[in-house]
Amino acid sequence: MVSEPREAQVTDRVQPGHFYGAGLPYVGLEHYPGKIIAIEGTDGVGRSTQIRLLREWLEVQGYGVIETGWTRSVLMQPTIDMAKASNTLNKLTFVLLYATDFADRLEEEIIPALKAGFIVLADRYIFTALARARVRGVDRAWLRNLYGFAIAPHLVFYLKLDVDALIKRVLQSGGMDFWESGMDLKLGDDIYESFRTYQAKLLREYNSLGEEFGFRTLDARQSVDRIQKNLRNQIGAFLGANERPASG
Amino acid sequence: MKAATKAGKKKNLLTPTTFSLLHATDFADRLLYKIIPPLKAGMIVLADRYTYTAFARDVARGVDRQWVRDLYGFAARPDLALYFRVPIETSLERLLARRVKLKFYEAGMDMGWSRDVNESFRMFQGKVLDEYDRLVEEFGLEVIDATGGIPDQQRRVRKLVARELERTNG
Ligand SMILES: Nc1ncnc2c1ncn2[C@@H]1O[C@H](COP(=O)(O)OP(=O)(O)OP(=O)(O)O)[C@@H](O)[C@H]1O
Ligand SMILES: [Mg+2]
Numbered sequence: 001m002v003s004e005p006r007e008a009q010v011t012d013r014v015q016p017g018h019f020y021g022a023g024l025p026y027v028g029l030e031h032y033p034g035k036i037i038a039i040e041g042t043d044g045v046g047r048s049t050q051i052r053l054l055r056e057w058l059e060v061q062g063y064g065v066i067e068t069g070w071t072r073s074v075l076m077q078p079t080i081d082m083a084k085a086s087n088t089l090n091k092l093t094f095v096l097l098y099a100t101d102f103a104d105r106l107e108e109e110i111i112p113a114l115k116a117g118f119i120v121l122a123d124r125y126i127f128t129a130l131a132r133a134r135v136r137g138v139d140r141a142w143l144r145n146l147y148g149f150a151i152a153p154h155l156v157f158y159l160k161l162d163v164d165a166l167i168k169r170v171l172q173s174g175g176m177d178f179w180e181s182g183m184d185l186k187l188g189d190d191i192y193e194s195f196r197t198y199q200a201k202l203l204r205e206y207n208s209l210g211e212e213f214g215f216r217t218l219d220a221r222q223s224v225d226r227i228q229k230n231l232r233n234q235i236g237a238f239l240g241a242n243e244r245p246a247s248g
Numbered sequence: 249m250k251a252a253t254k255a256g257k258k259k260n261l262l263t264p265t266t267f268s269l270l271h272a273t274d275f276a277d278r279l280l281y282k283i284i285p286p287l288k289a290g291m292i293v294l295a296d297r298y299t300y301t302a303f304a305r306d307v308a309r310g311v312d313r314q315w316v317r318d319l320y321g322f323a324a325r326p327d328l329a330l331y332f333r334v335p336i337e338t339s340l341e342r343l344l345a346r347r348v349k350l351k352f353y354e355a356g357m358d359m360g361w362s363r364d365v366n367e368s369f370r371m372f373q374g375k376v377l378d379e380y381d382r383l384v385e386e387f388g389l390e391v392i393d394a395t396g397g398i399p400d401q402q403r404r405v406r407k408l409v410a411r412e413l414e415r416t417n418g
Binding site: 021022025026074096097099103139 | 261262263264265266269270272273276277280309310311312314315318319321322
């Protein structure tokens with residue numbers, strides 16, 4: 001495939017639907033009809049809202065849709081919740097727990113759905129885990145190898161919000177928690193300052209991941225409808241212009 | 249951590265990759281709390297199984313050889329690694345003498361190669377042993393013939409340990 005000039009800078013970018021690295025040698029990925037569409041962005045940026053609307057829109061058009069979200073695996077959710085509650089986790093064990101959760105969902109939910117021709121709407125993919133781990137100083141090359149079993153999504157949308165807007169959104173919808181504030185990084189006792197510093201660092205990592213992995217960036221300060229319309233346009237174009245419904 | 253590994257194993261829910269990752273998580277926890285602090289204090293750590301177990305077992309299950317080695321890239325390389333080698337029949341006999349049932353994952357039943365537990369154990373552990381042979385070469389594991397008597401094995405172990413201590417202290 002011929003890449004656009006801007007994309008050509010990143011020579012090692014993996015084709016959508018292929019493994020990023022070593023993969024799962026005991027799983028073949030030949031010609032699965034399904035697609036992975038990932039929505040990324042920091043906490044409270046509006047991912048769930050957009051995914052709910054996308055799902056409705058896709059299902060009306062007759063697509064099979066499944067949703068998958070971070071730490072929602074049957075295997076790992078209880079453990080991750082417990083570990084978070086006790087604040088005893090080291091950054092390394094945290095990274096590995098997230099990876100286990102992702103692997104479980106990939107093999108048990110995502111791959112079967114791809115085989116069956118479903119559209120997988122991923123509320124965060126591997127990138128949130130990568131951003132959080134990088135902020136905590138985990139080795140980048142090691143992280144890339146770790147997630148070498150992941151499949152490159154067909155589309156990755158990044159809902160981008162600046163720190164000021166983000167803080168307001170989070171405060172409106174329930175407040176800051178220990179992990180979202182990066183309190184484990186010991187950036188200071190003040191939870192507001194810690195949140196600010198932590199989220200700013202995270203945003204920098206998302207931006208650099210965006211270049212590395214080819215995110216399609218959307219301005220998350222726009223209205224819900226405006227963002228949704230933009231998403232539908234891009235996804236519609238990707239899935240095939242014929243099936244795109246009249247805008248509304 | 250232990251809880252998820254146990255729960256996953258009990259329900260036989262693990263794939264080769266989640267099996268591998270869960271054990272790596274457990275290992276990371278053990279490394280950070282139980283291995284690194286005593287090492288810093290200048291103590292000797294005796295580890296019953298180390299990363300090599302994962303390299304052999306996880307690759308036998310089908311994960312990528314280099315991937316699992318890189319996965320454990322955070323682990324300290326041991327000063328001395330001993331590999332107690334026995335033929336499959338011997339390990340099967342010893343296990344069966346101790347308890348009635350072979351464990352599901354230990355026998356590689358998750359691979360679905362045979363419904364017969366003993367047969368599955370033979371097939372799976374056969375692959376594990378092949379991987380260990382590779383590890384002996386790659387990482388210079390010291391092989392102990394574990395078919396012999398315990399005193400003989402212990403004599404050899406003490407000799408290897410003494411030599412290592414002399415090398416690093418002397
Ligand atoms: N475009 C938008 N403009 C203003 N507010 C929004 C917008 N999108 C979502 N919100 C509001 O922001 C809050 C968080 O939205 P939502 O739950 O969709 O975000 P999220 O990214 O899924 O959050 P989380 O990280 O907690 O899962 C909600 O109260 C929602 O109504
Ligand atoms: Mg959400």
